[in-house]
Amino acid sequence: xxxxxxxxIDIQAELSKIRSSNEREHLSRLSEVYEKIPAIKEIDSSISxxxxxxxxxxxxxxxxxxxxxxxxxxxxxxxxxxxxxxxxDSDYLEPIYSCKLCKDEGFVNGHICSCVKNIRARExxxxxxxxxxxxxxxxxxxSLDVYSKEKxxxxxxxxxxxxxxxxxxxxxxxxxFDSEHGNILIYGRTGLGKTFISNCIAKELLDNAHSVxxxxxxxxxxxxxxxxxxxxxxxxxxxxxxxYVYDSELLIIDDxxxxxxxxxxxxxxFEILNKRMINDKATIITTNLxxxxxxxxxxxxxMSRIAKDYVLYPLYGDDIRYHKTNTP
Numbered sequence: 001x002x003x004x005x006x007x008x009i010d011i012q013a014e015l016s017k018i019r020s021s022n023e024r025e026h027l028s029r030l031s032e033v034y035e036k037i038p039a040i041k042e043i044d045s046s047i048s049x050x051x052x053x054x055x056x057x058x059x060x061x062x063x064x065x066x067x068x069x070x071x072x073x074x075x076x077x078x079x080x081x082x083x084x085x086x087x088x089d090s091d092y093l094e095p096i097y098s099c100k101l102c103k104d105e106g107f108v109n110g111h112i113c114s115c116v117k118n119i120r121a122r123e124x125x126x127x128x129x130x131x132x133x134x135x136x137x138x139x140x141x142x143s144l145d146v147y148s149k150e151k152x153x154x155x156x157x158x159x160x161x162x163x164x165x166x167x168x169x170x171x172x173x174x175x176x177f178d179s180e181h182g183n184i185l186i187y188g189r190t191g192l193g194k195t196f197i198s199n200c201i202a203k204e205l206l207d208n209a210h211s212v213x214x215x216x217x218x219x220x221x222x223x224x225x226x227x228x229x230x231x232x233x234x235x236x237x238x239x240x241x242x243x244y245v246y247d248s249e250l251l252i253i254d255d256x257x258x259x260x261x262x263x264x265x266x267x268x269x270f271e272i273l274n275k276r277m278i279n280d281k282a283t284i285i286t287t288n289l290x291x292x293x294x295x296x297x298x299x300x301x302x303m304s305r306i307a308k309d310y311v312l313y314p315l316y317g318d319d320i321r322y323h324k325t326n327t328p
């Protein structure tokens with residue numbers, strides 16, 4: 001269960017692992033460059049000595065001459081020129097940080113850094129069964145061959161052609177997520193690959209350090225919202241997940257329509273869609289229901305929001321799971 005999974009995540013331990021990994025890489029780069037360009041080792045030694053001299057002067061409240069700072073700057077410039085001349089980036093020997101904002105400390109000006117959210121999201125999936133699902137269901141394993149190339153009643157494009165278009169859209173969605181992320185409704189009968197496509201998107205974004213929260217409709221309404229809002233539970237893990245519902249970069253609600261419907265579900269669904277839209281956070285919804293049934297179930301207000309703010313990915317055809325099972 002997602003609540004128990006997040007309780008096991010030790011953020012400081014994860015940050016420590018990140019810092020250690022980056023420090024090892026930094027030391028490896030130093031060793032490599034010092035062997036290839038000995039002059040840089042001498043420059044670093046000189047910069048270190050001058051920096052110590054400068055620090056001592058500050059501690060003793062002595063006037064720090066501009067001469068020391070000028071020497072350090074001059075040596076640093078020489079170092080960058082040597083690196084560039086030998087085919088390295090000028091900042092190749094700078095300290096390595098996975099997060100430039102907090103320098104892998106987890107806090108910026110006393111506030112929790114946004115990277116912590118990404119770490120939690122990544123570790124959550126590492127500890128969940130979705131991690132193994134993503135190994136099976138991703139863009140590299142997505143096969144269009146399971147979709148029929150025959151005309152399908154009521155549609156101009158064949159199921160194969162339609163799925164091909166949707167696959168291209170999904171790939172472009174990931175590529176352009178930083179600048180053009182939007183909302184998607186993936187709908188169609190059971191067994192057409194809706195969850196598979198959302199898994200592909202989730203995996204790619206998680207692999208690129210984006211925060212993604214993936215919940216089934218039942219998990220969202222029964223395990224998260226109902227406990228947080230109706231029973232007023234305020235455990236640290238539940239509060240964290242509740243906040244992610246609204247501020248994760250991408251929220252995926254899988255199998256909308258399988259939850260027990262109530263006025264609470266309707267009001268909370270609208271609240272989520274509306275707040276995430278206002279805050280420019282992306283949402284993907286998958287459902288077995290067609291558009292007319294969605295409107296009958298959730299009402300005009302919610303469907304109006306979806307029609308206005310969501311790109312539609314309709315899937316149709318025969319159940320591809322049968323095709324997979326019976327393909328030699």
